[in-house]
Amino acid sequence: MTTTHEFWLAGRRASGDADFEVRHSFDGSLVGKVSVPTDAQVEEAVAAAAAVAPAFAATPAHVRAAALDHVSKRLAERTEEIARLITAENGKPIKWARGEVGRAVSVFRWAAEEARRTNGETMRLDTDPGGVGRFAVVRRFPKGVVLGIAPFNFPLNLVAHKVAPAIAVGAPIILKPAPATPISALVLGEILAETDLPAGSWSVLPVPNEKMPALVQDERLPVVSFTGSDKVGYQIMDSVPRKHVTLELGGNAAAVVLADWSSEADLDWAATRIAMFSNYQGGQSCISVQRVIADASVYDALVEKVVAKVEAQVTGDPSDDAVDVGPLVDEKAAERVEAWVDDAVAKGAKVLTGGTREGAAYAPTVLADLPSDAILATAEVFGPVLSLHRVNSTDEAFAAVNDSAFGLQAGVFTHDVQTAFRAHRELQVGGVIIGDAPSYRADQMPYGGVKDSGVGREGVKYAMDDFTYERVLVLTGLDL
Incomplete structure (x- = not known):
């Protein structure tokens, strides 16, 4: 009997009223069927993410770090299973698929470490006479809900590069995996569901490509992180000029x-x-x-x-x-x-x-x-x-x-x-x-390009910076 994989809506399993097949590119065998969220379910996920955003941003660092540590540990425990799935989904040789899982293990571990060490900075302002008695604290806060759009070629690790930094900074994320390779991301959802992350802080929605423009343009999703072709990437950027858009696009290295x-x-x-x-x-x-x-x-x-x-x-x-x-x-x-x-x-x-x-x-x-x-x-x-x-x-x-x-x-x-x-x-x-x-x-290094290769950077710490902005607190009347 063929397995139909449910998706993850605001942290819980859900199924829509349609599905599609994922087939092995080597032999054409059926890997599985994937349920497609309805428009109403997509709206529910977006509304839940927007509603939980303030509370998630205020989540103690240890909660986010513990969740990320758990994901890293469970990915390591399930390496062979997930590697076999990656190979079945996109035809990647198994030795490279195992390497991809190992990289994702590291991405979530680094995100946990960064979540614990992100402390902001302080500065004294009395370097000029007008700043006497003033002291500044600079911290970073999430720009809002992240819409992560992932490609097929690294169906786990490039998903990890969107999900892990978002969780680390307390930004809710709605992940849209590639239609050819959604099951790896849905298995990651199984592991995320084992954590104590708040409902609404993450969803994994295999939305068809033709329905993405409305989601991209939704004002409740102020950050778009896209990995894929330059044509689609710049179409996204042009369609939402007031959003923060990160594009990791192509190359001819x-x-x-x-x-x-x-x-x-x-x-x-x-x-x-x-x-x-x-x-x-x-x-x-x-x-x-x-x-x-x-x-x-x-x-x-x-x-x-x-x-x-x-x-x-x-x-x-x-x-x-x-x-x-x-x-x-x-x-x-x-x-x-x-x-x-x-x-x-x-x-x-x-x-x-x-x-x-x-x-x-x-x-x-x-x-x-x-x-x-x-x-x-x-x-x-x-x-x-x-x-x-x-x-x-x-x-x-x-x-x-x-x-x-x-x-x-x-x-x-x-x-x-x-x-x-x-x-x-x-x-x-x-x-x-x-x-x-x-x-x-x-x-962990900054990764991204110039010219038609995109804007912004991946790499855990650098993506965390991309998903956040500086907010300054100035204290007045202090004896420094």
Whole structure:
């Protein structure tokens, strides 16, 4: 009998009058059915969140921290179960799904720690004569209810990056998971329901995409945190100009290999990391390696190694521990990647390996001689495809990185500390990773981009800042 998963309305289980199916992208099997909230139930969740907001903001830090600690502990206890679910929902290889659960465990733990240590700051104001006897206390308070809209590619960890900071600061959150991968978020709801968080402080609502505009525009939800495509993200921002909107959008991340990264060991490491992180989620990560920009002095040797290591990536059933690359989230996504590669080849690109599709799976692919008018040259492929580019200097390499509408992260393989600081200074991205691929992310660091890659930052402490504002208390007539 097929399980129909209920959603979470103001902290309690609920079901609507319709449902939809979630299917495994590898074999098409039914993962489960998910109940869809009615318009009235969505209204109930929003009203409950707005009503509880003042009380939740005043909740003692230990209450919020204890709830976050509980979630972290229970996720760790249920790692294998939830990892298997992630793999079933979006086709992510099981070894990467386990890693995703481990990251979410850390996100909730860090949120608990930040909830305990967020104390604000104090300042004496008698630095000028008009401030004699005055002392200020600056604390942060929630901007209001958060509407969190999560993507399919990390159905647990990117949900955690919205839920955990909101709870840590005492901001109610209404979470809308991706239609392709809602069940992981609903299981997180099971764990949240085990805590003492007040009713209304959180809901998990699998609302259909076509019904989201009304929810986005609801004035009772002053903060919108969206992770997804740049097209949808900026549509959201444009539709609510007076709201606080955080956008974590796309990228076409570059890995730069400079002339000093030239030893056999150096090139082996670079090729290994490039091959792994152009394919590790089927390329469905905003910081997957899409462009490899290599100095001419190392280009030929690097290309040979990259192709070999990409061909060594194990493809197949994502539930197999040995598999590195599974299918994309669905066949439509794989067909789009196929069309973009075909477009590049028709315009002159050379396929060094890969370039084939089977159902929802697209083979790990390496291209050379990618023409500038190909879609792949400027857009985010969100698939297991990388292109190789030869440059003649560091100047040319950094200019190539910046020649993009996106600016999320970049990786620079160099041993030169001066070059590392130059990259940090010149590259128009949200993060520069030295000695590794651009795909490295520690979940406690500020994460986000510039240009079309979005606005605002994730990373627990930084998201907490994003969800709150400073409020100053000035005490008068004190003997300081």
